[in-house]
Amino acid sequence: MLILAIDTSTSAITVALRGEGVAAAASVLDARGHAEHVAPLIQRCLATAGLGPSDVTDVVVGNGPGPFTGLRVGIVSGLVFGHARGVPVHGICSLDALAVEAAPLVGRGDLLVATDARRKEVYWARYSVELTDPDVPESLVTRRLTEPAVDRPADLPEELRGLPTAGRGPDLFPDLFPHSLGVLDVQAATLALLAERGILASDEMPVEPLYLRRPDALTTAERGKK
Structure with missing residues (x-):
């Protein structure tokens, strides 16, 4: 089993690989540049592990919640990779x-x-x-x-x-959340760990984006309905 994990729900665009004897992770902090970073991060993790796309057996994406555009980039990237390789794609709440x-x-x-x-x-x-x-x-x-x-x-x-x-x-909002644990952003390595547990337990992990609200950018038709 080799799991490719992708999460773009927070300020960290993060990718990881997890499998027997394999652990590679790479992240970039960029709240706006998700589309520019996901593919290079996947390539970096595969190169670090000395593996190729054909070695991946499962993909997991963070379902969010997260801002619409950033979250969509990670989920679509995972779905496209899974479709191209013919491997299952799972989703986990970020x-x-x-x-x-x-x-x-x-x-x-x-x-x-x-x-x-x-x-x-x-x-x-x-x-x-x-x-x-x-x-x-x-x-x-x-x-x-x-x-x-x-x-x-x-x-x-x-x-x-x-x-x-x-x-x-x-x-x-430090005045409203006074007890910070210092854990700021999702790490794809943790997402991969949760996916591994779920796969071994035969859990259902559907890809269900948690946008929770409408996107900032609306189509002309949608603006006309407001």
Whole structure:
């Protein structure tokens, strides 16, 4: 199994490969240049691993939520790659990957993931972190408690905003999210890990973009309906 992971839901355009004896990752911080970076990052990861596109057996993309254009670039790139190679393409909520990255910093309890949704809003979801085996620190399990949503930070309950928080929400709104965990952007390597677990467990992981709201750019017909 060799998984190609792509996520463009946050400021990090991130790509990774994961397989037996294979681990390669590359990221670029650029909130606007998703289309320019995805293909070169895929090529860089394959070159680092000494592999080619034909070695990939599965593709996973971050479903978001994320800004419309950036998120679409990553998902379409993954679907095109999968179609060209004839391999399955899976989708995973990008906030789930951030929660997994932040879980070791929490240990046990609830955490909040809040990422930049622009328009002075955040994409968010609440998670619980559990230690299934007290003697094994790596046995952390994260579970999403709410569906992903988009809101103004001040509209979230104070109790929720007071949780340890991953994502760029605390950087953008430090007064409203006072407990930053310092985990800012999705890493494709974590997305690949979640996909590997899901594939081995025969879980369904559909590609379902979580735009949560209409795109900033509207067609002429759509503008006429407003």
